[in-house]
Each structure stands twice: as C-alpha cells, then as structure tokens.
Amino acid sequence: MIIQTKKEKIGHLLMHVCRERGKTADQFMTQSKIFRGQGMMLMFLSEHEGLTHSEIAERLNISPAAATKVIKRLEEEGYIKRQSDDKDERLSRVFMQEGGRAVISGIQSSFKKLDEQTFHNFGDEDLDRLEDYLHHILTNLKAG
C-alpha cells in the first residue's frame, strides 16, 4: 500500500483545480469565440503593444515557442499583426489590429467574471494569504 503524504494530496488537488479553472475559462471565452490562451495574449497585448516575442513570453511566463504559436494563430485570424524591427530584423514586434481591439472588452469582462466565480466568497485576508502561498510555491519550485 502506497502512502500518499498530505503534501502530495495537495499537489494533486492543485493540478485538479487548474484543470477546472482552465475548462471554466474556455467556457467564458466562447462568448468571444476564442480560447483562454488567445484571450490572455490579447489582453496582455492590448496594454503592451510593440513588444517582441521574447519580451511577451517572459511577461506571460511561457516559453517563446508557446508565444509564437498563439501569436501566429491570432495573426492568421486578424486580431493582431507582426512587424519586424527596422534596426534588428531578428526581432518581431506585435501590434493590435482592429479585429483584436473589437473583442478586448468582451475578453476582459470574461476574465473578470471567471475570477469572480473562482474566488467567490474569498475575503481580502484569504486572498492575501492565498497569494502568499502561491508565491511561496513558485519560489520553492524555481529554487530546485
């Protein structure tokens, strides 16, 4: 009989919570005919135009390869456009297009509703404490 420690139990629970949050996020996003990753990216880009792929990836805490994939899809669907830097042609800078601006407010509202639901009935103190816990976990994971 394999013994599962309390920490392992919470580790699994954490992943379960994230899967559920992801599913719910996609449900909210369907109103904008978009997926959560694209929504995240558009939200970020709408506030930070002209950044390079690497800068975007770093800010969103994903790999440059993952950034490229979602950016490419958003460009193909007319939400954004890429433009290579005049002085350094290795750099590809990303800008919003009309198609993107048109859906931003819907996406913003979806994320807001999503996290209102996610943390329904959490008081300020709970949120602070949870935030501390999550930062603590990040530090632990990155320290490995």
Add this chain to the structure above:
Amino acid sequence: MIIQTKKEKIGHLLMHVCRERGKTADQFMTQSKIFRGQGMMLMFLSEHEGLTHSEIAERLNISPAAATKVIKRLEEEGYIKRQSDDKDERLSRVFMQEGGRAVISGIQSSFKKLDEQTFHNFGDEDLDRLEDYLHHILTNLKAG
C-alpha cells in the same frame, strides 16, 4: 487602461504555479524515463487494479478520452495491460504488468520529492489552510 482585479491577478498566478509544478514534475519523472501523466496513472493503477477506463478517469478527475490516451501509451510500453470484461465487453479493465511494477517505487519517490519541494517550509496550519482554499475554489468552479 485595463484594470486587473486582485482576483484576476491571483487567477493568473495560480495557472503560472501549475505550469511550473508540471515542469518540475516532468524533471523528477525523467529519472524513471516517464512523464508526469503516465506516472500519475501508474501510481493510481498500482493501488487500484481491475478498474474500467471510466472509473479511472473519474477518480483521476480527467476525461475518459484523456484516460484512454495515457493508458494506451502505457500498454504499448509494457507497463500495464487491458482486458475486456467477461460479462460486459464494452468495459476494458486495466491491470499492472511487470514493467509497471518495476518502476512504481521510483515514481512514488519522485512524487514525494516533488511535493516536498513544492511545499517546502509550509507548516501544518498552512497546508490545511491551502487545502481549504483549493477545495473552496473547486466548489466555486463546479457551481458555475
């Protein structure tokens, strides 16, 4: 300027934490030449032999389709085997094979180390509180 609420900030942080935990999990699992999803499945199966795909999926909180994929891969690599139920041929029951039993203890140790690292310096009270928070979030998400 788009305003991000505290809850949204924590929502993003939560997903970030899960990505990092997933990456770290895979790093630990490479010692057993396996990936985290396969490791999870093997751990579970070693304690619950003879269950059907649907039962397994339900217990692991994933879709039956996701369960099928990882089970199929594990079978191809000789860790487990599937056997259809005598009385109901729709049911496919899963059993450990020697190949699977051989790696269980390594996997178990990896998960233990992973979550020791993840929750390093968390006291009992912190763990209890975090567990409560995560259950609360799950309830909120499923209530939608």
Add this chain to the structure above:
DNA sequence: TGGTATTAATTAACCAGTTAATAATAAACA
C-alpha cells in the same frame, strides 16, 4: 575585413488536456 559566437524566432516532435462524433455492446421495452 572576415570568421565565429550569440541571439531571436521558428519548427518539429512530443505530452496532457478538452469536446464532439463514432462504433460496439448491453439494456429496455413494445
């Protein structure tokens, strides 16, 4: 100047998850 090393983005090949549609079997019922 010319050759080497670095950096940015991309592609390839994966794993892990989803929903929706399909095939096969069992159950229900007229």
Add this chain to the structure above:
DNA sequence: TGTTTATTATTAACTGGTTAATTAATACCA
C-alpha cells in the same frame, strides 16, 4: 423477439504547454 435507447471506449481535431534543433540576423573580435 426485435427495435430503440443508453453506455463504454475510442478516435478526430483541437488548444496549450514543453524541450531541442534549426535558421537567420547581429555582435564580437582577431
């Protein structure tokens, strides 16, 4: 009994993430 309905697993087509390898452009340096 025979037809319809329900259930199980599977497949297809995705998103979203990873690492490793590749390509193209810049920077460095002898």
